Amino acid sequence: MNDPLLVERLNASGAIFGQEIVEEMSPLMSIVVYWILPVVLFIGIGQLMSKKLMNKGGGNRMMFGMGNSNAKVYVQSSEGIHFADVAGEDEAKENLAEIVDYLHNPGKYREIGASMPKGVLLVGPPGTGKTMLAKAVAGEANVPFFSMSGSEFVEMFVGMGASKVRDLFRQAKEKAPCIVFIDEIDAIGKKRDGQMGGNDEREQTLNQLLTEMDGFEGNTGVIILAATNRPESLDPALTRPGRFDQRVPVELPDLKGREDILKVHARKIKVADDVDFHQIARMASGASGAELANIVNEAALRAVRSGRPFANQSDLEESIEVVIAGYQKKNAILTDQEKWTVAYHEIGHALVAACQTQSAPVQKITIIPRTSGALGYTMQVEEGNKYLMTKEEIENKIATYTGGRAAEEVVFNTSSTGASNDIEQATKLARSMITRYGMSKDFDMVAMETTTNQYLGGDTSLTCSMETQTEIDRQVVALVRRQHQKAVQILTDHLDKLHALSKYLYEKETITGEEFMEILNG
Ligand code: ADP
DSSP, rough: OOOHHHHHHHHTOOOOOOOOOOOOOOOOHHHHHIIIIHHHHHHHHHHHHHHSSSSSSSSSSOOGTTTOOEEEEOOOOOSSGGGGGSSSOOOHHHHHHHHHHHHHHHHHHHTTTTTSSSSEEOOTTSSSHHHHHHHHHHHHHHHEEEEEEHHHHOOOSTTTHHHHHHHHHHHHHHHOSSSEESSTTHHHHHHOOOOOOOOOOHHHHHHHHHHHHHHSOOOOOEEEEEEEEGGGBBBHHHHSSSSOOOEEEEOOOHHHHHHHOOOOOOHSSOOOOOOHHHHHHHHHOOHHHHHHHHHHHHHHHHHHTTSSBBBBBHHHHHHHHHHHOBBBBBTTTHHHHHHHHHHHHHHHHHHHHHHHHHHHHHEEOOOOOOOTTTSSSSOOOSSSSOOOOHHHHHHHHHHHHHHHHHHHHHHHOOOOOOOOOOHHHHHHHHHHHTTOOOOOOOTOOOOOOSOOTTTTTTOEEEOOOHHHHHHHHHHHHHHHHHHHHHHHHHHHHHHHHHHHHHHHHHSSSEEEEEEEEHHHOO
């Protein structure tokens, strides 16, 4: 109570009063409690945190283990993958065999003073067996195999990826000789664009990778294999000599390769003895190894579904169609008129193909709808490998694409939406003829489009003026129109065959190439 006169008044009144002293902290104690203790606590917690943050040894590992490389390590056992498991791809295997030999007896190379390439880049479309090949190198050489995907390096915090790279290389050097495999290296190895606001984390990771690759000698026994399907997007620093200087193409398998891959995978399932793998391989033109593996598995599933103990030829053929066009859509109900339209449409394609020279023979025609949305399709199969196409062959192909619509026009005098895919394909081909293959008189051998992505769908970008683009569009239309007219002419000339074949297809729904040829040849 703040009353200075209180004591005087109490004295004056004669009251008896006293004072109680509340015990307070000694000044020394209060200094300890209010000043020293918080500082000690602060430092203590700080130390604890930093112990967690930093690696106890070399400061490599970062916050709560986030900088660990987490690389999957496969120490090869006797059942590891070997070259024999990778079918086809003989050139790639030949290239990699030298690395295996080096890992077996490095002494031979050291004596001469030859050093192995530090990095080998496996380039090719997805699913062609790049990962398998890398594992097979490790399997053949019987050395540990570290595997990591490029995207696993990229972390939320700047510097984490770089730390992962350091950790991976530290582990690899400890285990040398060994193979380090970085899948999808384009995730970190993209060209540094030098623009403001670039991806710092990715660039730091890439820089660290470059530094690490420079940091060890060629003869330490660590071989780095990397895979990518966009080699054109890689930073040039990554592909210069001394880093990933060897490039091994892993392409889509050819006819023989496809047959071998099918056989390799067919060993894992039960198949009938009379299966003609050559025929299946021919039908699966353009399929990658992964797709072929999928086809074999699909066939096995189909066999189980129909209660058979092994897969047969028709299982395999049907599963190719499933992979190309999706499952049969049994409950799709077409009206009678629609079914006739589809039958004429498909026979239109087949007939135009058959009446032209240099067209791949017709293998099968079907009008059973598929889950992909296709109401029917005509399967043409090349006899052997095809590496080149002539101008006439491409023109014939465009004519074949327009054959479906042409049949509808000739017979029903109208057109339907069923030709949308054909139109897309025909346009693409016609465009490529003019802009990329130099097959038009007006533009001669001038490239007007460049492929930006060779292995992933082959996207293109135009490299010409607006006026030229207009001219290209005009020429594409003229080219397709010429072929369309040719198709109409062929079908009009063979109208009786068109009717007979369409009627047969309408009734049977699926016909083979032989049946088709029999009716065609009368
Ligand atoms: P990538 O790394 O090129 O994308 P993968 O090596 O991962 O392809 O292949 C995926 C799968 O495809 C493999 O597990 C294998 O079953 C199958 N495959 C691909 N290429 C081949 C091949 N040449 N021989 C046998 N199987 C293959």
